[in-house]
Amino acid sequence: MSAGHATTGPKRYPAVEDLVGIGFGPANLALAIAVEEHNARQPPGSGLRAVFTERQREFGWHRGMLLSGATMQVSFLKDLATMRDPGSRFTFLRYLHEHDRLADFVNQKSFFPTRMEFHDYLRWCAAMVQDRVRYGCEAQAVVPVAGDGAAGVLEVLTRPVGGAPQETTRLRTRNVVIGTGLRPRVPEGVSTGDRVWHNRDLLFRAPRLGERVHRRFVVVGAGQSAAETAEYLHREFPDSEVCAVFTRYGYSPADDSPFANRIFDPQAVDDFYDAPDEVKQSLLDYHANTNYSVVDTELIEQLYRTVYQEKVAGTERLRIWNTTSLTAVEELPDGVRARVRSLTTGEHHTLDCDAVVLATGYRGTDPRELLGPLAAECLTDGRGRLRIGRDHRVATTERVGAGIYVQGAATEHSHGITSTLLSTLAVRAGRIRDALLTDRAARDLAPAAHPAGGVPVPAP
Numbered sequence: 001m002s003a004g005h006a007t008t009g010p011k012r013y014p015a016v017e018d019l020v021g022i023g024f025g026p027a028n029l030a031l032a033i034a035v036e037e038h039n040a041r042q043p044p045g046s047g048l049r050a051v052f053t054e055r056q057r058e059f060g061w062h063r064g065m066l067l068s069g070a071t072m073q074v075s076f077l078k079d080l081a082t083m084r085d086p087g088s089r090f091t092f093l094r095y096l097h098e099h100d101r102l103a104d105f106v107n108q109k110s111f112f113p114t115r116m117e118f119h120d121y122l123r124w125c126a127a128m129v130q131d132r133v134r135y136g137c138e139a140q141a142v143v144p145v146a147g148d149g150a151a152g153v154l155e156v157l158t159r160p161v162g163g164a165p166q167e168t169t170r171l172r173t174r175n176v177v178i179g180t181g182l183r184p185r186v187p188e189g190v191s192t193g194d195r196v197w198h199n200r201d202l203l204f205r206a207p208r209l210g211e212r213v214h215r216r217f218v219v220v221g222a223g224q225s226a227a228e229t230a231e232y233l234h235r236e237f238p239d240s241e242v243c244a245v246f247t248r249y250g251y252s253p254a255d256d257s258p259f260a261n262r263i264f265d266p267q268a269v270d271d272f273y274d275a276p277d278e279v280k281q282s283l284l285d286y287h288a289n290t291n292y293s294v295v296d297t298e299l300i301e302q303l304y305r306t307v308y309q310e311k312v313a314g315t316e317r318l319r320i321w322n323t324t325s326l327t328a329v330e331e332l333p334d335g336v337r338a339r340v341r342s343l344t345t346g347e348h349h350t351l352d353c354d355a356v357v358l359a360t361g362y363r364g365t366d367p368r369e370l371l372g373p374l375a376a377e378c379l380t381d382g383r384g385r386l387r388i389g390r391d392h393r394v395a396t397t398e399r400v401g402a403g404i405y406v407q408g409a410a411t412e413h414s415h416g417i418t419s420t421l422l423s424t425l426a427v428r429a430g431r432i433r434d435a436l437l438t439d440r441a442a443r444d445l446a447p448a449a450h451p452a453g454g455v456p457v458p459a460p
Contacts, residue, residue, distance in 0.1 A: 017049045017173040019436055020156045022139040022370065023180040024054035026061060026122060026422060027407040030080040030429035031177060032129040033090045037081075038433060048436060051171060055138040055161050059126035064201045065225060066116045067232050073224070073254070073296065074264075074422050075111040076118070080125055083266065084426040090128070095121045136161050140168065141372050142176055144400075151374070152401035174443070175403035175436055177392075178370060182362035182409060182420065187220070190329050190358065195336045199229045199359040206233065206355070214240035214354045218338045220326050221359030222246035224254070227295045227303060229359050234306065234318050243351055245321040245340055251303070254294035255287070263287045263416070264423035272416035273390050284417060291417055293361075329356055364409025364420070367394070374400065388414045391435035392428065403439060405432055 019035070021028040032052060039047025081088035088094070092113070096102040105113070113121075126133070137158050144151035156171040184198040192198065197205050199221070214237050219230045226246065234242045262268055263283070272280060303318065310316045321340060327348070328339040338351045367386070368375035379387040379395040387395040388411050394404040407428070412419040 015049065016153055017051050017171060018440060019048060019050040019175045019177060020154075020171050020173040021050065021052040021177045021179060022142075022156065023178065024052045024056075024059065024126070024133050024135075025179060025181045026080065026425055027181075027428075028052055028177060028179040029059070029122065029126055029129070030425040031179075031407075031432055032132055033080050033088075033125060034084070034426075034429040034433040036129050036132075037085065037088060037090070038437070048433070048440070050132055051173075052133045053137045053139050053156070053158050053171075054133055054135050057136045057161075059123050059133075059135075061119055061122055062115075062200060063119070064203045064205075065199065065228070066119055066203065067228055068116070070115045070228055071110075071112045072115055072118050073112070073256070076113050077111070078264075078423050079121065079426065080429075081426050083424070084430040090125050092118075092121050095124050098124075134158070139370060142370050142374060142404075143372060144374065144402075145172065151377075151399055154374075154402045154404075173402070175405065175439070177405040177407065177432065178367040178410075179407040180365050180367075180370075183365055184358070185361045185363045186358055187326055187360055190326070192358070193331050195331055195355045196329055197355070197357060199225050199357050202229055202232065202357065206236070209354055215335070216241040216243060216351065216353035218243045218245055218326075218336075218351050218353045218356045219359055220245050220356065221361070222248045222251055222295075223293045223359065223361060224295050224299070225361075226359030227251055227299050229357050230318065231299065231303060231306075233357070238317075240354070241317050241319060243319045243321055243353070245324050245326055245338075245351075247323060247325050247343060248293075249322050250320075251295045251300045252289065252293065253297045253300060254291070255289045256296075260287060260290055263290060264418050264421065266424050266427040269415050269418060269424055269428075270390075273414060280413065280416070284412070287417060291421065326356075364412070367404075367406045367410050371404070374404070378404070385413050386410060391431050393435060403436070405435075407432075 021031060032050065035048050035050045076092045079092040081090040082092070093102065096105050138161050140157045140159055143155050143157065145153040145155055152174065154173055154176055156173060156176060157168055158171060159168050184200055186192060186198065190196065217233045217240055219226055219233065219242060226244065230242050230244045233240065272283060306318050307320060310318060323343045324340050325343060326338060327341050330337045336353050336356050338353060338356050339348065340351060341348050368378060371378065377397045377400045379397065381387055386406070388406065389395060392405045392407060392411060394406060396404065409420050418424045
């Protein structure tokens with residue numbers, strides 16, 4: 001059944017899924033691959049039953065920031081499969097081989113493909129498991145099956161993006177894996193609009209500004225995306241001034257030294273998970289400069305050279321407004337007015353510009369937003385954070401027998417800094433898959449305790 005098929009009455013499903021994944025970014029794509037590889041080794045019909053929902057109409061990962069020449073900050077060996085199984089048919093090297101570029105890539109002598117190429121690799125992987133994905137389909141809620149006292153079976157209520165309530169479809173499953181990614185962070189008091197947007201939309205919005213002479217762009221933020229955005233606008237709009245506004249004194253370099261990079265190893269996740277809470281927080285603080293609000297040294301040096309050379313030439317187009325905060329943004333009929341304040345002098349300045357780009361990062365989503373009454377059955381720690389097992393399963397009361405797994409920012413407090421990154425996706429996906437297999441094996445040995453699916457359930 002397609003994601004857009006309207007529901008005209010109660011639906012009967014032939015069986016309960018072993019897994020419904022909500023969201024289909026790299027994390028759940030890696031899980032789909034791990035499931036696919038397991039099933040390929042099993043007799044027909046005996047593998048894990050898995051379905052994934054994705055609100056986008058096709059696979060896409062940060063498409064608005066696929067800037068020409070921008071490279072990954074992670075080695076190609078940390079793809080969706082290699083760290084778990086180097087012989088997998090889903091590795092980046094296999095992708096290169098099938099596209100007849102393996103020798104060419106090797107000759108670059110680089111571990112870091114362009115972001116555009118890695119995105120094409122991800123799409124290549126997604127195409128091989130596309131039969132498991134319902135694109136253009138948004139999960140509305142996760143609820144227990146009516147009459148199942150132990151909540152051993154859940155229903156994921158889905159709807160075509162933009163669809164009406166009567167188009168709701170229910171997917172029954174014994175496990176749900178929530179991997180809904182991150183949401184853009186926007187400064188308090190600032191609203192996005194035609195000329196004020198988050199950098200994730202850069203390649204979609206900047207070209208729409210047209211061919212006319214541009215006066216100025218304001219880029220807010222000091223991380224990698226902010227620096228890349230400033231460089232892109234400076235390069236693509238040669239008649240404009242680009243103002244980089246951030247509260248730091250200067251762009252800070254990312255620590256990608258070998259010992260620091262061990263924080264991204266699979267073993268580091270085990271070490272972090274087993275550490276006391278105070279040690280966990282210390283590790284996050286110590287190594288924030290490997291990922292958060294930092295910039296590749298090469299790009300920092302390139303931007304500095306640009307600033308200096310423009311000073312020499314007397315044509316300063318790239319302007320660094322350091323130790324400066326954005327205080328207000330007002331859209332005008334023909335542009336935007338950004339108000340900023342110097343943190344060192346207290347002076348206020350007005351920057352009239354063509355667009356304000358907010359390279360202000362992302363925030364995690366709370367999986368409990370989808371769980372409704374089930375959220376009250378999820379156990380938390382003393383700070384209200386979800387208690388999550390090493391296998392990424394949320395600890396729940398005994399009233400919930402089904403598995404609720406989470407990937408992403410919601411696990412950073414328990415699993416460490418790689419929770420929102422690509423580095424350990426392959427290994428994490430294998431661990432979650434193996435947990436699902438262990439749970440199914442235990443259930444097969446136990447007496448039947450839950451409905452087998454196919455029972456009509458009234459529409460919401």
